Amino acid sequence: MRFELRSVSVHFDNMPALNNISCSLTNPSATIITGPSGAGKTTLLRLLYADILPTKGSVFINGQNSAVISVKQKRSLLRNMGVIFQDSTLIEICTAVENIQYPLIINKVAAGERNKQSLSVLSSLGISHLRDKFPKQLSGGEKHLVALARAIVHKPQIVIADEPTGNLDEKTSIAVASTLKSLSDEGTTIILSTHSTELLSYFTYAEKLYLSDGKIVHHSVGSGRSLLL
Numbered sequence: 001m002r003f004e005l006r007s008v009s010v011h012f013d014n015m016p017a018l019n020n021i022s023c024s025l026t027n028p029s030a031t032i033i034t035g036p037s038g039a040g041k042t043t044l045l046r047l048l049y050a051d052i053l054p055t056k057g058s059v060f061i062n063g064q065n066s067a068v069i070s071v072k073q074k075r076s077l078l079r080n081m082g083v084i085f086q087d088s089t090l091i092e093i094c095t096a097v098e099n100i101q102y103p104l105i106i107n108k109v110a111a112g113e114r115n116k117q118s119l120s121v122l123s124s125l126g127i128s129h130l131r132d133k134f135p136k137q138l139s140g141g142e143k144h145l146v147a148l149a150r151a152i153v154h155k156p157q158i159v160i161a162d163e164p165t166g167n168l169d170e171k172t173s174i175a176v177a178s179t180l181k182s183l184s185d186e187g188t189t190i191i192l193s194t195h196s197t198e199l200l201s202y203f204t205y206a207e208k209l210y211l212s213d214g215k216i217v218h219h220s221v222g223s224g225r226s227l228l229l
Helices: 041-048 071-079 096-106 111-124 140-152 170-185 197-201
Strands: 003-012 015-025 030-034 056-061 081-084 158-162 189-193 207-212 215-220 226-228
Touching (some): 003 041, 015 056, 015 215, 030 041, 041 056, 081 140, 096 140, 140 158, 158 170, 170 189, 170 197
Parallel strands (some): 030 189
């Protein structure tokens, strides 16, 4: 997928979260967004999956202006995305495997295939034993792994992850980072925000954006070239 932001500003209750930023994300493998807390990383990611619209400026997803795409077009775009939120946002009344199957239900995958794919991704992450547990029965790290499984079970073209290893123990962080790296190696585009230097080490080839106070102050395009903004 292609993403372009043109003179984008985002305000929440008249407070600026992003301030007149322009960029194109061109690396088909990975893009890493870094910067201090409050820099606008989460806001930028939300623009990319059309969860919010810019206050000013335009966001283009595969050449389509996010402000004018139809509901049908948006659904089509989202079918090709997997999103990992800072908090797991699991459905509390559903088991782990039911949560994981949610994107497959949206994509109208047959019940037998849904079960096969969800069990496969549980196994690949080493969490098959969690399949019948409810979110309240899971630790924070376990919830995060279930959320990761939900984001990738439908084999999306792109995975967008907001601080995917934040507040996780070392073992879980390595599992998440390794999975995202493997997906990137297999052709899935990874776009993530992080504070973690360890996670950055998995994606040395990535396009990198550094945000501060709602502005892009450094843009490395992933091929040794960089733009100082």
